[in-house]
Amino acid sequence: MQVFLNADNVRFSYLSDDEPPVKNEVLKGVSLKVEKGEFVAVLGHNGSGKSTLAKCFNAINIPESGTVTVNGMDTKDDSRLLDIRKSAGMVFQNPDNQIVATIVEEDVAFALENLGVEPEEIRKRVDVSLKLVDMYDYRMHAPHKLSGGQKQRVAIAGILAMEPECILLDEPTAMLDPRGRTEVMETIKQLNETKGTTIVLITHYMEEAAQADRVVVIDGGEVMLDGTPKEIFSQVETMKNLGLDVPQVTELVWRLRKDGYDLPADIITEDECVEALAGLMS
Amino acid sequence: MSIIKTEDLTYVYGEKTPFRKVALDNVNIEINEGEVVGVIGHTGSGKSTLIQHFNGLLKPTSGRVLIDGEDFTGDKKKLREVRFKVGLVFQYPEYQLFEETVYKDIAYGPKNMGLSPEQRDARVLESAQLTGLDESLLQKSPFELSGGQKRRAAIAGVMAMDPKVLILDEPASGLDPQGRDRIFEMLRTYHEVKKNTMLIVSHSMEDIVKIADRILVMNEGRVFCFDRTRKVFSRAEELERIGLAVPQVTRVIHRLNAMGFDLGEDVYTVKYAEGQILSRLKAGGEG
Numbered sequence: 001m002q003v004f005l006n007a008d009n010v011r012f013s014y015l016s017d018d019e020p021p022v023k024n025e026v027l028k029g030v031s032l033k034v035e036k037g038e039f040v041a042v043l044g045h046n047g048s049g050k051s052t053l054a055k056c057f058n059a060i061n062i063p064e065s066g067t068v069t070v071n072g073m074d075t076k077d078d079s080r081l082l083d084i085r086k087s088a089g090m091v092f093q094n095p096d097n098q099i100v101a102t103i104v105e106e107d108v109a110f111a112l113e114n115l116g117v118e119p120e121e122i123r124k125r126v127d128v129s130l131k132l133v134d135m136y137d138y139r140m141h142a143p144h145k146l147s148g149g150q151k152q153r154v155a156i157a158g159i160l161a162m163e164p165e166c167i168l169l170d171e172p173t174a175m176l177d178p179r180g181r182t183e184v185m186e187t188i189k190q191l192n193e194t195k196g197t198t199i200v201l202i203t204h205y206m207e208e209a210a211q212a213d214r215v216v217v218i219d220g221g222e223v224m225l226d227g228t229p230k231e232i233f234s235q236v237e238t239m240k241n242l243g244l245d246v247p248q249v250t251e252l253v254w255r256l257r258k259d260g261y262d263l264p265a266d267i268i269t270e271d272e273c274v275e276a277l278a279g280l281m282s
Numbered sequence: 283m284s285i286i287k288t289e290d291l292t293y294v295y296g297e298k299t300p301f302r303k304v305a306l307d308n309v310n311i312e313i314n315e316g317e318v319v320g321v322i323g324h325t326g327s328g329k330s331t332l333i334q335h336f337n338g339l340l341k342p343t344s345g346r347v348l349i350d351g352e353d354f355t356g357d358k359k360k361l362r363e364v365r366f367k368v369g370l371v372f373q374y375p376e377y378q379l380f381e382e383t384v385y386k387d388i389a390y391g392p393k394n395m396g397l398s399p400e401q402r403d404a405r406v407l408e409s410a411q412l413t414g415l416d417e418s419l420l421q422k423s424p425f426e427l428s429g430g431q432k433r434r435a436a437i438a439g440v441m442a443m444d445p446k447v448l449i450l451d452e453p454a455s456g457l458d459p460q461g462r463d464r465i466f467e468m469l470r471t472y473h474e475v476k477k478n479t480m481l482i483v484s485h486s487m488e489d490i491v492k493i494a495d496r497i498l499v500m501n502e503g504r505v506f507c508f509d510r511t512r513k514v515f516s517r518a519e520e521l522e523r524i525g526l527a528v529p530q531v532t533r534v535i536h537r538l539n540a541m542g543f544d545l546g547e548d549v550y551t552v553k554y555a556e557g558q559i560l561s562r563l564k565a566g567g568e569g
Contacts, residue, residue: 046457204457277534280559
C-alpha cells in the first residue's frame with residue numbers, strides 16, 4: 001500500500017498573545033501514516049490536538065519539528081504549497097464560512113478559476129462535482145437559501161472540483177441536523193468507495209467514526225489508540241476515561257457482558273447488536 | 283397556572299411577498315411552571331421561530347402568546363419585563379461575550395435590570411457557581427477561557443438575570459461528549475436549585491431525554507406531538523419519518539420488538555434497555 005499522508009514525530013505549538021508570548025505545545029510528537037484510499041476517523045476531546053494535526057496535513061500548520069508529507073511532498077517546501085492544497089483539500093465545521101459566491105455553481109468554480117483552469121474544463125468539473133454530492137439540481141440556486149447539509153455538500157463539491165486525492169474534514173457535521181448529517185456522511189462514504197478518495201474525518205459522533213475503516217484517538221497531543229473501529233470501541237472503559245464515548249449499541253452490549261452474559265465484545269453496528277441480542281434472548 | 287401559553291399562534295415570514303412562508307401554523311401549547319421541556323424538530327420545523335415569540339423577539343402574525351398569563355404584544359413596558367422574565371440563550375452563545383472580564387460579562391444583564399452593585403455581585407457569584415466556573419476565572423478576559431468555559435460563562439450571564447423561564451437553543455452543540463454531559467449536568471443542577479421552567483431546543487434526543495419531563499415535537503410549523511418523554515419515544519418510526527434521529531438504542535429495541543421480543547415501546551436510554559433485556563432474560567430463565 002502507498003502511504004499518502006505521513007506525519008513523523010510532529011511537534012507543534014501555538015503562541016499566546018501575552019508579552020512575552022507563552023508557548024502552548026499542542027502536538028507532542030505525533031506519528032501517523034494514512035494510506036491511499038483509506039477512510040480514517042480521528043477522535044479526541046476538544047483541545048486534544050486533532051484539528052491542529054489535520055491542519056498540518058493541509059500545510060496550514062507547519063510542524064515545529066518532525067515532518068509532514070502529503071503524497072511525498074514535504075509541507076515545509078513552499079514551492080509545493082499549491083500542489084499540496086490541491087491533493088489534500090479541507091472542509092471545515094461551519095458551512096457559512098466556506099461559501100464565497102452567490103450562485104452554487106460559481107462557488108464550486110471559485111478555486112478552479114483561481115488556479116487558472118480552462119473554462120471548458122471548469123464547466124465539466126463543476127458539473128461532475130455537483131453530481132457527486134447530489135446537488136446538481138441546485139446549481140443555479142443561492143447558497144444562503146440552502147439547508148446546512150446542502151451548504152456543506154456544496155463546500156465539499158468545491159473541494160472535489162480540484163480533484164484532490166484526499167479530503168480532510170474537520171467536524172463537517174457538527175452544525176447540521178440529523179438529516180444533514182446523514183447526507184454528508186453518505187457523500188463521504190460514496191467518494192471513498194467509488195472514487196477511492198482518501199478520507200480523514202474528525203468527528204465527535206461515535207456512530208460516524210464507526211463507519212470508517214480505521215479510528216485514531218488523539219489525546220494530549222499524542223496518538224493514544226489506533227485500530228479498526230471494532231478494536232477501538234470494544235475498549236469501552238479506556239474510551240470513557242479519555243472523555244470520549246462509544247456507540248450506544250456497544251455500550252449496551254458492554255453492560256450486558258458485565259452482567260455476565262456471553263456476547264461478543266466488538267459490536268459496533270445496529271445490525272450486529274440486533275442479531276446478538278435476538279440470539280441471546282431466543 | 284401555565285407560565286407560557288400560546289393561543290392559535292401563527293407566524294408568517296414575508297407576508298405579501300412571493301416568498302411568503304407560514305412558519306407557525308395555529309400552535310396551541312401550554313407549559314407549566316417548573317417544567318423542563320425539550321423542543322425538537324427538523325431544520326425549518328418552526329422551533330426557533332416559536333421560542334423567539336416567548337421573549338418578544340417576534341410578534342405573532344395572528345393569535346396570542348401569554349407569559350405568566352399576560353399578553354405583552356404592543357406594550358413596551360411589559361415587553362421589557364418579559365425580556366427579564368424569559369431568558370434566551372442562543373446557539374453558540376460564546377460569540378456574544380464582549381466584556382473585558384468574565385465578571386463584567388455575567389454582570390451585564392443584572393446591571394441593565396437596575397440591580398445594586400451588591401445584588402449584582404451576589405448574582406454573578408451564584409451563576410458562576412451554578413455553571414461550575416471557578417471564581418479565579420472571573421477576573422480573566424472571556425477570551426482566555428477554553429471553549430467549554432466560554433459557553434458556560436455565556437449561559438451564566440443569562441442565569442444571572444434569574445429568569446422565571448430559561449430557554450436554551452442547542453446548548454451543547456459543537457462540544458465533545460464530555461463537554462455535552464457537563465452542560466446537561468449543569469442544567470440539571472440549576473433546575474434542582476431554582477425549580478424554574480426550562481425549554482431546551484436540541485437535535486440530539488440522547489441529550490434531551492436526560493433532562494426533559496415533556497417533549498414538544500414540531501413539524502412543518504405545527505405541533506407534531508407534545509407529551510411525556512416516554513410516550514414520544516414510543517412513536518420512534520413516525521419521528522424518523524419527519525427527519526428526526528431517534529437514539530440508536532431505541533431503534534435496536536424496536537427492531538427486536540418487531541421480531542417478537544416484547545421489550546416495551548418506550549425505551550430510550552442504554553440503562554433502560556439493559557434493564558428491559560435483563561428482566562426478559564430472567565423471566566425466560568425461570569419459565
